[in-house]
Structure formats: C-alpha cells, structure tokens
Amino acid sequence: MTDQTQTPITSQELDMFLRSSIDPARFSHVVHLRMAYATIRHHGLETGLHLYRHALCRFLEQVGKPDRYHVTVTTAFMAVVADRMGRDGAPDSWVEFHAANPDLSRRDCLSRWYSPELLDSDQARRSFVLPDRASSLH
Numbered sequence: 811m812t813d814q815t816q817t818p819i820t821s822q823e824l825d826m827f828l829r830s831s832i833d834p835a836r837f838s839h840v841v842h843l844r845m846a847y848a849t850i851r852h853h854g855l856e857t858g859l860h861l862y863r864h865a866l867c868r869f870l871e872q873v874g875k876p877d878r879y880h881v882t883v884t885t886a887f888m889a890v891v892a893d894r895m896g897r898d899g900a901p902d903s904w905v906e907f908h909a910a911n912p913d914l915s916r917r918d919c920l921s922r923w924y925s926p927e928l929l930d931s932d933q934a935r936r937s938f939v940l941p942d943r944a945s946s947l948h
Contacts (some may be wrong), residue, residue, distance in 0.1 A: 824848040831870040855892040882934040
C-alpha cells in the first residue's frame with residue numbers, strides 16, 4: 811500500500827473522491843486529510859466545503875453508514891486545513907503541507923478547540939457548533 815503522506819495528489823484521485831468512488835478499505839483519516847487539502851486547493855473553502863460534504867455524505871450512504879457524518883467535525887476540520895493553507899509561507903504541495911502540519915493527521919486534532927463532550931453531542935453531529943475551548947487556530 812502506498813504511503814499517502816508521501817504521494818502527491820492526482821486530479822484523478824480528487825475526482826474519484828468527489829464522485830464518491832473511493833475504495834472504502836483505503837479511506838483512512840490521512841485520505842480524509844488529503845481530500846480536504848485537494849478540494850480546498852482546487853475549489854477554495856466555501857465551494858470546497860460544499861463539494862467535500864456532498865461527496866462524504868454520498869460515500870457514507872454507499873457504504874451503509876450515513877449516521878457517521880458529523881457536521882461540526884467536517885466543517886471545523888476543513889476550516890483548520892484552509893487556515894493552514896492560507897498562511898504566509900505555507901507549502902504549495904500536499905507532501906510539504908502534511909510534513910509541516912503533522913497534528914492534522916491525529917484523529918484528535920480538533921481537541922484543542924472542542925471538548926469530547928461537545929463533539930459527541932447530537933447537536934454537533936447535526937449542525938455546526940462553535941468551539942468550547944479557548945485556543946487560537948495557530
């Protein structure tokens with residue numbers, strides 16, 4: 811299996827994700843991150859978030875797990891990725907971006923801003939909620 815942290819993202823890979831034709835067995839947290847990065851890089855945050863959300867919901871529906879979609883996690887994660895991409899001196903490639911932002915590869919990367927109780931709530935799963943922990947995005 812290819813190391814998804816060291817492989818550049820192809821337009822075919824992004825297209826497969828946006829069409830929800832990605833292999834469920836290979837859809838790891840790092841692949842989520844890769845697709846967030848690629849979607850924002852190609853479409854910007856606003857359109858990218860819409861496309862990402864739609865593709866992820868369709869994918870989860872296809873694999874029989876529609877209840878796994880989480881509005882707050884998806885929205886907050888995409889916002890953090892976009893913030894990091896928009897900084898002065900931010901890397902221009904996926905491989906460099908990933909190397910410069912290793913915290914995003916951790917499944918608990920949003921814990922700086924969100925308590926587990928809030929992220930586990932039905933409200934956070936159904937609609938976007940603001941963070942309940944004080945921490946800057948930087």
